[in-house]
Amino acid sequence: MRVLVVDDDQYILDLLTYLLTREGHSVVTARDGQQALAYWRVEKPDLVISEVDLPKLGGYELCEMVKESGPALFIFLSERASEKDILRGFAAGGDDYIAKPFSLRILIARVEAMARKIAAPVEGVSQEKLQIGELALDAGRLEVTGPRGTVRLSPTEFEILHALASNKGVVVAEERLGELVWGPEGRGKAGLVKNHIHQLRQKIEPDPNAPRYLLTVPGVGYTMIPLRPISCVRHPACPGTWQAREDASASEGKEPSDDELGRGPSVRKSSDTGSS
Numbered sequence: 001m002r003v004l005v006v007d008d009d010q011y012i013l014d015l016l017t018y019l020l021t022r023e024g025h026s027v028v029t030a031r032d033g034q035q036a037l038a039y040w041r042v043e044k045p046d047l048v049i050s051e052v053d054l055p056k057l058g059g060y061e062l063c064e065m066v067k068e069s070g071p072a073l074f075i076f077l078s079e080r081a082s083e084k085d086i087l088r089g090f091a092a093g094g095d096d097y098i099a100k101p102f103s104l105r106i107l108i109a110r111v112e113a114m115a116r117k118i119a120a121p122v123e124g125v126s127q128e129k130l131q132i133g134e135l136a137l138d139a140g141r142l143e144v145t146g147p148r149g150t151v152r153l154s155p156t157e158f159e160i161l162h163a164l165a166s167n168k169g170v171v172v173a174e175e176r177l178g179e180l181v182w183g184p185e186g187r188g189k190a191g192l193v194k195n196h197i198h199q200l201r202q203k204i205e206p207d208p209n210a211p212r213y214l215l216t217v218p219g220v221g222y223t224m225i226p227l228r229p230i231s232c233v234r235h236p237a238c239p240g241t242w243q244a245r246e247d248a249s250a251s252e253g254k255e256p257s258d259d260e261l262g263r264g265p266s267v268r269k270s271s272d273t274g275s276s
Contacts, residue, residue, distance in 0.1 A: 001115045002026045002043065006036040006050035006062070007077070016049065019108060025115075033057025040066055047114050052078040052085065060092040067093035067199075071142055071154045073114045077102065090195035095156055117155040132165045132224060135204065135213060144204055146213075151203045156181060160196050161204075164214065164224045173221040197222060 003025050005016045013029040020027045028043055030036035032055040040048065048066055052059035063074045074096075076089040081099035089097045096110055130137040135146040142158045143150050153161065159181045164172060174193050178186030181193075197216075201208040215223050 001047060001111075002028075002045040003111070004028050004030065004036060004039055004043065004045040004048045004050075006030045006033070006048065006054060006059070008032065008051065008053075008055055012051075012077075015104075016107075019104060020111065023108060023112070025111070031055070033059065033062045036062055037065055040069070040072075045072060047073045047075065047111065049075045049077050049111075052076055052080050052089065060088060063089070063092040063094055067154070071152045073117065073154060073156075075110065075114070077107070087191065087195070090192060091198065093154075093199055095154065130162065130165055132168055133213070135165070137162055137165055146204055147206050148204060153200070153203065157196055157200055157203075160193070161200055161214075164222060168224050171217045171220050171223040177221060193222075 003020050005013055005020070005027060006029070007013050007016075008031055010031075013031070017027045017029060028039055028045065030039050034056040036048070036050065036054070037057060039045075048063075050059045050062060054062065059076060059078065063076070066072055066074060074094050076086075076094050076097040077100065078085070078089075078097070079100045080086075086097045086099075095114070098107060098110065129139070135144055137144050137158070139158070139162065142153050142155060144153060144158075144161060145151075160177065163177060163180045172180075174190040175187045178189040178193050180186070182189060186193075197214055198208075201211050201214055205211045205213060213224055217223055
């Protein structure tokens with residue numbers, strides 16, 4: 001895997017170059033954000049590991065520019081470790097955030113996890129194209145085509161979108177969606193799921209502030225369904241999902257009012273599922 005490491009601390013650059021090269025990766029380094037961006041445009045690495053506080057161009061801005069140019073993975077490695085800083089990193093498009101000081105073993109383990117995504121970016125996902133309404137998902141190319149044209153997604157973004165598209169009409173809880181993408185440890189990554197959903201809406205929705213495809217069911221999770229009012233009952237096959245169904249007004253052919261669309265989907269817990 002080709003890795004770009006960005007830090008103004010030469011010791012960190014030398015250390016990571018040694019460790020990553022030992023693991024079989026190809027490494028290029030940069031001391032500031034502008035140099036990193038120039039290297040990125042030429043080298044097109046698979047993974048960027050970057051400090052947040054960089055000369056000339058900050059790490060958040062670097063991440064945003066990299067993500068706009070292609071599907072590379074991005075890990076923040078920074079002394080900034082507050083919740084606000086970490087959430088800002090994910091909002092910028094980061095795939096992971098590691099606080100300094102850090103464990104070398106954990107860093108290498110996370111890099112290897114990224115390498116597995118590059119080798120099999122849609123592991124467990126059919127390579128066939130998937131059509132849902134106006135959206136066409138191409139797993140082989142990590143692309144989605146819709147009203148905004150064809151857009152390249154990161155492996156993580158594609159896995160989230162594919163998981164929802166493959167379960168059209170099912171509301172998937174945040175914890176369950178995290179588990180589908182990252183495995184058992186993903187159950188604690190609801191905030192990360194939310195940030196990736198935000199990034200996906202920016203890429204595929206005609207109006208990200210009024211989403212048509214990636215819908216939020218408050219207090220439950222996310223779904224991909226037609227734009228009409230729904231109610232939900234717990235899905236019998238999996239405790240982490242909910243089955244979406246049309247409200248009576250929709251089944252009778254009535255169009256939802258502007259007020260209903262503004263409120264978004266409602267959630268109804270069915271008494272025959274044991275929910276209270």
